[in-house]
Amino acid sequence: MSLLDRIRECNAHDLRDCLPFEVAGERVGWVKRGFAPHLRAFPEVFVLSEARVALAPSLADFESRSAAVAPVVRRLADGGLVTGWRDELYPVCAAFDAPALFAIERAASARFGLRSFGVHIMGHVGSGSELQLWVARRSADKATGPGMKDAFVGGGMAHGAEPWQVMIKEAWEEAGVPATLAERARPVGDVRFAYQSDQGIDFGLDYQYDLELPADFQPVNQDGEVQAFYLWPAREVLTQIETGSEFFYDANLAFIAFFLRHGLISPDDPDHEAMVTGLTGAAV
Secondary structure (H helix, E strand, O other), rough: OOOHHHHHHOOOOHHHHHEEEEOOOOOEEEOOOOOOHHHOOOOOOEEEEOOOEEEEOOOOOOHHHHHHHHHHHHHHOOOOOOEEEEOOOOEEOOOOOOEEEEEEEHHHHHHHOOOEEEEEEEEEEEEEEOOOEEEEEEEOOOOOOOOEEOEEEEOOOOOOOHHHHEEEHHHHHHHHHHHHHHHOOOOEEEEEEEEOOOOOEEEEEEEEEEOOOOOOOOOOOOOOOOOEEEEEEEHHHHHHHHHOHHHHOOHHHHHHHHHOOOOOOOOOOOOOHHHHHEOOOOOO
């Protein structure tokens, strides 16, 4: 499988089996038709029609919407319809740059086809032919992608958080990177995707940071979410992503974006332009 195929894999989704999810007349997500009937049990919160799922118009502000949705999502989780409870709130926005209309438990984000936000730190050592990348292996009890390979550091952005502060926080929690070192990270853009799973569609935006680490730095996980770290030549990581399927879906995109930034994928590569376009979430 090519690197371009990895990008396509992370953007393969089908909206024909979904209903738009609207709040105050704005589309904020997509709900699978098979899941939508479960929301009929909560008519004071959700209004369903053949054409859409909407929050009840009586829920007119952030606070009332958030308060009304929370117990519904809890009941759905108790019934096994929402899995991987995080006890963390995600913002619900009509666009990536729009204000939050309400907040929802992170585990329910894909069920409602919402936009999600996260960060990645690409930890690297050396340069040129000696360039190496740190790769994390997710804990075996992670709610999603247990045991899969991942970026050096990655994490979701809860409601009210800013990318830089999340990056500093996750750097310490996932890899034991002190703030004084994490603050050397360079913001290098973002990657976007629309990944469909059995739960729904994750419309994601991950802010990317490059962090050059000292050769003698040894990451130590602090929160139990990473079981191991590996320091491998960057080209070996590229080959692993091309030939295997062990990397978490959005980590594939983070690494490919890194390869493009650092010249491991040449502009002469016939897929170069399509990869650059694909990392913006556009069809490829």
